[in-house]
Amino acid sequence: xxxxxxxxxxxxxxxxGATGRTGRLVLESALTRGYKVTALIRPSSALxxxxxxxxxxxxxxxxxxxxxxxxxxxxxxxxxxxxGQTRTSGNxxxxxxxxxxxxxxxxxxxxEAIKGQPADKVKKVIIMSIDYDIFDMRQTLEDxxxxxxxxxxxxxxxxxxxxxxxxxxxxxxxKILGDAGEKSGFMPSVSAKSVAEFILxxxxxxxxxxxxxxxxx
Numbered sequence: 271x272x273x274x275x276x277x278x279x280x281x282x283x284x285x286x287g288a289t290g291r292t293g294r295l296v297l298e299s300a301l302t303r304g305y306k307v308t309a310l311i312r313p314s315s316a317l318x319x320x321x322x323x324x325x326x327x328x329x330x331x332x333x334x335x336x337x338x339x340x341x342x343x344x345x346x347x348x349x350x351x352x353x354g355q356t357r358t359s360g361n362x363x364x365x366x367x368x369x370x371x372x373x374x375x376x377x378x379x380x381x382e383a384i385k386g387q388p389a390d391k392v393k394k395v396i397i398m399s400i401d402y403d404i405f406d407m408r409q410t411l412e413d414x415x416x417x418x419x420x421x422x423x424x425x426x427x428x429x430x431x432x433x434x435x436x437x438x439x440x441x442x443x444x445k446i447l448g449d450a451g452e453k454s455g456f457m458p459s460v461s462a463k464s465v466a467e468f469i470l471x472x473x474x475x476x477x478x479x480x481x482x483x484x485x486x487x
Contacts, residue, residue, distance in 0.1 A: 281393055281473060282343045283307045286330045286376065287352035289315045291436070292398060295466035296352055297323070303470060310339045330376040336383035340391065348473040349380060349395045374416030381424040396469050397421055399430045399482060418482070429472045430482045433465045434458040444468050447484040458486035 283300055287293035288309035300307050301322050308324040309317060317325060326342060328335025330353055340347065353373050369375075377397065384392045399414050421428050432451070437459035444464050447453040464487055472478050 279474070280305050281346045281348045283473065284336075284339055284343060284347050284349045285309045285352070286336075286350065286380070287354070287398075288317060290352055290354060292354075292433075292462045292465055293352035295439070295463050296350060296469055299463075299466050299470055305470075305473075308339055308343055310336065331372075331379055333379045333382040336379055337386055340383060340387055346393045347391060348393055349384070350398075350469060350473070351376065351380065351396070352398045352469070354398070371413050371416060373413050374420060377417045377420040381420055381426070384424075384426060392426070394427045394429065394473065394479070395421065396429045396431070396472055398465070398469065399432045427479055429469075429478045429480075431465065431468055431472070431478070432482055432484045433462075434460045434484065434486045436460065436462050436465070439463045441467050442487040445486045447486050449482045449484065451484040454484065454486065460486045 280303070283305050285293060285297060285300070285307055288297045289311055297307060297309060297317070301320055304322075306322045306324075308326055310326045310328055310330060311317060312329060313327045317323065324342065326335075326339035328338060330336070330351070353376055380395065380397075384395070397417060399417060418430065421430060434447070434451075434454065435457060438461040440461050441463040442461055444460065444467075447458065465485055468485055
């Protein structure tokens with residue numbers, strides 16, 4: 271994986287989902303790497319303070335809240351979303367507790383907010399997704415199909431990494447199992463930390479632009 275050290279060339283990050291399992295790891299690593307991060311979090315949430323972290327309170331489903339967060343950022347932005355459907359347990363097959371089409375509703379709000387920005391404001395969106403071939407979960411599948419359609423038809427530069435089953439938090443080498451999991455074996459897994467590092471590498475690399483790489487260890 272890449273390790274960025276030239277902080278003068280780093281884009282700003284608008285992070286949606288910063289309080290979640292993978293989002294917290296993205297935030298931690300981004301600050302360590304020298305990024306300036308604006309985190310859009312719900313009014314009821316909180317994050318530890320950091321000189322390079324700005325908190326913007328609002329909903330990931332509201333275009334206006336995303337727009338407000340974007341307009342507070344000076345310079346080019348990479349928007350990262352690590353939102354995921356919440357479940358009754360950590361088991362990926364457990365029942366969902368999120369509203370139907372939660373992630374696609376957020377993707378729509380993201381696309382609408384970016385439309386209202388100057389053309390060169392948001393350089394890229396990185397939306398964490400899943401590999402449909404690995405997890406056959408009806409509501410998640412429908413939601414992620416909708417996210418794919420919204421983002422791909424938006425005209426934005428995008429990367430949509432699809433983690434296999436999240437397992438462990440140690441940063442390990444990432445294997446790319448194709449853009450649809452066509453190279454996957456039986457129940458592959460990837461650590462949340464590996465996913466976070468891949469996402470941050472993708473902010474400054476064009477290698478995965480326009481793709482949906484399935485990630486495993």
